[in-house]
Amino acid sequence: MSNQYPQQPQPGWGQQPYGQPPFPPQPPKKTGPGKIIGLGCLGIVGLIVVIGIIGALVSGGSDSKKSSSSNDVKAAVPSKSSKPAGTGKAQSSEPKASPTKAKKTQKKTVVFKVWGTAPAGALGSLDITYGSDSDTRKGTFKNGKFEATLPLNKEAMYYNVMAQLQGSGDINCSVTVDGKTKKGHASGGYNICDAQLSSGLLGGWE
Template sequence: MSQHDPNQPQWGSQQPGQQPQWGQPGYQAPPQPPKKHTVRNVFIGIGGVFVALIVVGVAVGGGSDKKSDTAKDAPAVSTSKPAVEKADETPAAKPKAKPAEKKKGDVVTFKVWGNAPAGALGPIQTTYGSDSENIEGKGVPMTKTLKVSKDAMYYSVTAQLQGSGDIHCSVSVGGKTKTAHAQGGYNICSAQLSGGLLGGWS
C-alpha cells in the first residue's frame, strides 16, 4: 500500500480560494443557457409578413380609389364642335297666301251652246235668273254668272229655237248641275235647280 501524501489534495476536499466542486458542500450548479424558442420565432416572422402585405394592399387599393374618385368628379369635356350659325343666311321667304277661293254655292252659272240659226222671228231667245229676276241673254255659246241669293227659290235658264237648230243648256250652283236639250222648230231648252229647305240644291 502506498502512503498518503499530506501535500496532495484529496478528492472531495476543497482548496482555499477555489469554488466547491460537485459533491462538495456549497456546490451550486451553473446557470442553464436560455432555451431558443425556434417555433415561436417562426410564427412571429410569418405574422409580420402578413401584416406587411395587408399594409401594402391597403395603400395600393386606396390610391386606386382616389384615382377613380378623381376621374368621376372631373367634369366631362365635350369634344363636339359648337354649331356655327351662318351670319349671311337669310330667313326663308314665307309663301304667299293663296287668295281665298270662292265657296261652291256663292255663284250660279248659266250656259247655252250648240247650233241655233236665226229664223223668221230673229235669233235664239235666251233668259236666265231666279224666281225674282229674269235677264235676257244673247247668241250661242253663252255663259253667265250671278251671285247666289239666300232668298232665291230656284235658278233657271231657257233658250228657244227660231225654226231650226240643236242646242244644250245647263245651270250649276252649289256643286249641283242640271242640263237640258232642244232640237228643231221652236222647241225650248230649259234647265232649273231648286233650293231646298236645308239649303241644298236639286
C-alpha cells in the same frame, strides 16, 4: 531570501484578466415565424388599402369626366323648346292664312251656259233668260254659245236658264250651283231648253 513569486502584469482597462476565458458572443436573435407572418399580413393589408384608394381616385376622376362631358353635350345640343331670340313675336304677330280659310273667303258663283246650233228667226237666233226666283236676266247667243255668271245667293229658292229656238236648231243648256250641275236639251221648232237647280231642305242644290 524571501520567496516571491514573479509578478504578472496587470490587465489593462477593458481587458479580461489573465487566465479567465473571454465572454462568449451572444447568438443572434431569431425572428419567430409569428412575427414574419404578422409583418406579411400587415404588408398585404396596406397594399390592398393603397390599391383601393387609387381605384377610388380613378373612378371618381372618370365619373367627373363623364358628367362634365355629358354636360358639355347637353349644352352643345339646343333644346327643342328653345326658340331663337326675337322670332317668337314676329311669328305670332303674322299668322298665316290656312287654305281652307282662303277658300271660304272666295265668293261662290252660279254659272249659266247655252251651246249648239240655232239659226236666226224672226226674233233672232235664241230667246235666252237666266237667273233666280228674285233676279231674271236676258242673254245673247253669239257664235254658237252663251255663258254668264252670278254671285250665289243662299236665300235664292232656285237658279235656272231657259233658251227657246226660233223655228229650228239643236241646243244644250246647263246651270251649275256649288259644284252641282243640271243640264237640258231642245231640238227643232220653238222648243225650249230648260235647266234648273232648286235649294233643298238640307241646304244642298238639286
